[in-house]
Amino acid sequence: MHLGTHFTFTANRYPNQVAIVQGNRRYTYEQLDKEINRVAYSLQKLGLGKQDRVMVLLKNRIETVIIYWAVQKLGAIFTPINLRLAPDDIQHCVIDVEAKFIVFETTSAHLIKNTKFEERPILISIHEGQGDITYSELRDRGSETFTPASINEDDISVILYTSGTSGKPKGVPRSHKNEYASSMAHIVQCHYQNLDKTLGAVQIYHTMGIRSLLAMVLLNGTYVISPDFDPDEYLEMIDEEKITCLYLTPTMYHDLVYSKKAKIYTFNDLNTLVYAGAPMSFDLIKKCYEVFKPKHFINHYGSTEIYTFTTCSNIMEKPGCAGKPGLHQNIRLVVPGKNRKPSPESLVPHGEVGEIIVDMQSYEAFKGYWNRPDATRKAIREGWYYTGDLGYIDEEEDLFVVGRVDEMILSGGENIHPQDIASVIMEHNQVDEVVVVGEEDKRWGQMVVAYVVVKDPQVTAQELDQFCKEHKKLSNFMRPRKYVFIPKIPKTSAGKIMYRKLNSHDSEDT
Structure with a gap:
C-alpha cells in the first residue's frame, strides 16, 4: 500500500478531525483530502506522471502539505529543497533531479531566476504574478476525481537532498515503504498516541520535517505550522493548540526554553519531546525538563538515508547516550578506517571506539543515492551502510556517538x-x-x-x-x-x- 492510500484511509476514518492549522486557516481531514484531490487532478492534466519529479522550494505552509500529498497520490516524486542552499547548489539539484515541475514562493523566486534548465519545467507559484501558473489556479481548476496511478510500495516517494556540509548535496531517494516504515517506527519509538498534535517547525525538506507530517497523518493527528520559526509565536501555539508532542533540533529547543515567554505557559498537554540532528548539552536537557515537564524525552539518532539507527529514552540518566537500535534496526561497530575500507566483520570490543555501520535489511533503508553510484559504493558495502560516525558501546549495550571518521585526527x-x-x-x-x-x-x-x-x-x-x-x-x-x-x-x-x-x-x- 502506498502513502496516498494511507491518507485516504485516514480521511475516511476521522473526516471531521482537524488535520492542519496555519494561523487562522484550519482544514479537517475531509476538507484537506478534497483540496489535495483537486490539485492532483490539475497536476495530472498538466502532464505530471508516475515517478516524475516535483521540485519544491517552499517554507512549511498548508500549500506545501497539499502539494506533497497530491504528488504521493499520483505516484510522482516530491523533491523539497533547502531554501538556504547556495544558488550553485540549487542549480546542481535542478540539473540532478530533472524536475518536471518547480513549485516556489516569493521568498524563493530568486533561487530559480537565473537557473539554467536543460529542459524547462513548468513553474508553479504560490503567490500571484509569478511563474506559469499559480497554486490557486491549480486548486480552482481541479476536480475531486483524477485517474489513479498504479503505485508500488517500492516506488520512490521522495528525494531528500542532504545538507551538504562538504561537497555538493546528494539526492536520497526514499520509497513509499521506507517512508511508512520510518514513520511507524517514529510513532512507536517516541510513544506517540492516536490524535496527537505536533508542531511542523522543522522544514519539510528535512527528514525530521517529513516524519512529523507523516506521523500525524497516520495517527489522525493535527499538524500545526508557521512558515518561519519564531520562538515566542511557537510557544503560544504549543499552549493554544494543546500540542502533545514535539520533534525539534536542539537549537530550536534552546530558543524556546530560553525565551522570556516560556514562563507564561504551563504546557500541561505536552507529553513527549524528541530531538535529533545534533547533540544536546546536559544543561539544555535539564532546562527542557524544567520548562516542559515531559513524560517522555527521546534522543533520535539516524540519517536521511536510513531514518533510525538508535534511540535513547533515558537521557537524563545517561546524557549524550544514543541508546539502542531502533524498531527495524541492527548496528555494528567496526575498526575505523580513515584511509582504508573497514570490514563489517572487524568488530571492536565493547568500550572501544569504532565506526558505526547499519544493516541495510531495514525497511527504513534507502537503496542508493540519486545519480551517484560512486557515493553509493562508498556508503554501502556488503549489506551495511557506513555512517562515517564513530562511537562506542557501554556495559549496558547503549551506544555513544563521539565524532566522525573523517574528523579523526592522526x-x-x-x-x-x-x-x-x-x-x-x-x-x-x-x-x-x-x-x-x-x-x-x-x-x-x-x-x-x-x-x-x-x-x-x-x-x-x-x-x-x-x-x-x-x-x-x-x-x-x-x-x-x-x-x-x-x-x-x-x-x-x-x-x-x-x-x-x-x-x-x-x-x-x-
Whole structure:
C-alpha cells in the first residue's frame, strides 16, 4: 500500500478531525483530502506522471502539505529543497533531479531566476504574478476525481537532498515503504498516541520535517505550522493548540526554553519531546525538563538515508547516550578506517571506539543515492551502510556517538577522537561551544586545533591549555596545540557543524 492510500484511509476514518492549522486557516481531514484531490487532478492534466519529479522550494505552509500529498497520490516524486542552499547548489539539484515541475514562493523566486534548465519545467507559484501558473489556479481548476496511478510500495516517494556540509548535496531517494516504515517506527519509538498534535517547525525538506507530517497523518493527528520559526509565536501555539508532542533540533529547543515567554505557559498537554540532528548539552536537557515537564524525552539518532539507527529514552540518566537500535534496526561497530575500507566483520570490543555501520535489511533503508553510484559504493558495502560516525558501546549495550571518521585526527601515529577533547574543554566554565579538528602539520601529520566560543573574551589559550594539562581524562598528546577564538560555530539549519566554514582568525598557539 502506498502513502496516498494511507491518507485516504485516514480521511475516511476521522473526516471531521482537524488535520492542519496555519494561523487562522484550519482544514479537517475531509476538507484537506478534497483540496489535495483537486490539485492532483490539475497536476495530472498538466502532464505530471508516475515517478516524475516535483521540485519544491517552499517554507512549511498548508500549500506545501497539499502539494506533497497530491504528488504521493499520483505516484510522482516530491523533491523539497533547502531554501538556504547556495544558488550553485540549487542549480546542481535542478540539473540532478530533472524536475518536471518547480513549485516556489516569493521568498524563493530568486533561487530559480537565473537557473539554467536543460529542459524547462513548468513553474508553479504560490503567490500571484509569478511563474506559469499559480497554486490557486491549480486548486480552482481541479476536480475531486483524477485517474489513479498504479503505485508500488517500492516506488520512490521522495528525494531528500542532504545538507551538504562538504561537497555538493546528494539526492536520497526514499520509497513509499521506507517512508511508512520510518514513520511507524517514529510513532512507536517516541510513544506517540492516536490524535496527537505536533508542531511542523522543522522544514519539510528535512527528514525530521517529513516524519512529523507523516506521523500525524497516520495517527489522525493535527499538524500545526508557521512558515518561519519564531520562538515566542511557537510557544503560544504549543499552549493554544494543546500540542502533545514535539520533534525539534536542539537549537530550536534552546530558543524556546530560553525565551522570556516560556514562563507564561504551563504546557500541561505536552507529553513527549524528541530531538535529533545534533547533540544536546546536559544543561539544555535539564532546562527542557524544567520548562516542559515531559513524560517522555527521546534522543533520535539516524540519517536521511536510513531514518533510525538508535534511540535513547533515558537521557537524563545517561546524557549524550544514543541508546539502542531502533524498531527495524541492527548496528555494528567496526575498526575505523580513515584511509582504508573497514570490514563489517572487524568488530571492536565493547568500550572501544569504532565506526558505526547499519544493516541495510531495514525497511527504513534507502537503496542508493540519486545519480551517484560512486557515493553509493562508498556508503554501502556488503549489506551495511557506513555512517562515517564513530562511537562506542557501554556495559549496558547503549551506544555513544563521539565524532566522525573523517574528523579523526592522526597525530604522531596516534588516533585522536576530537569529541574526547571537546568534552573536556566544555567543562571549563567560560567555554560556551567548542569544535576540535585536525590541521595538517609537517612534523606530526596533523595538529590538534580547538575552535572555541567563550563567554568571557579575556580567556586565553594559555588558560585553556593549563586546564587541559590538569584534566585527568585527557592524555598529554591529545591536548590542542592551537586555539582559535570565534564568535559562533557555523552550523546548518539542522544544527550540524559546517566544518568547511571554520576559519583560523584570532588563533593562539600553545
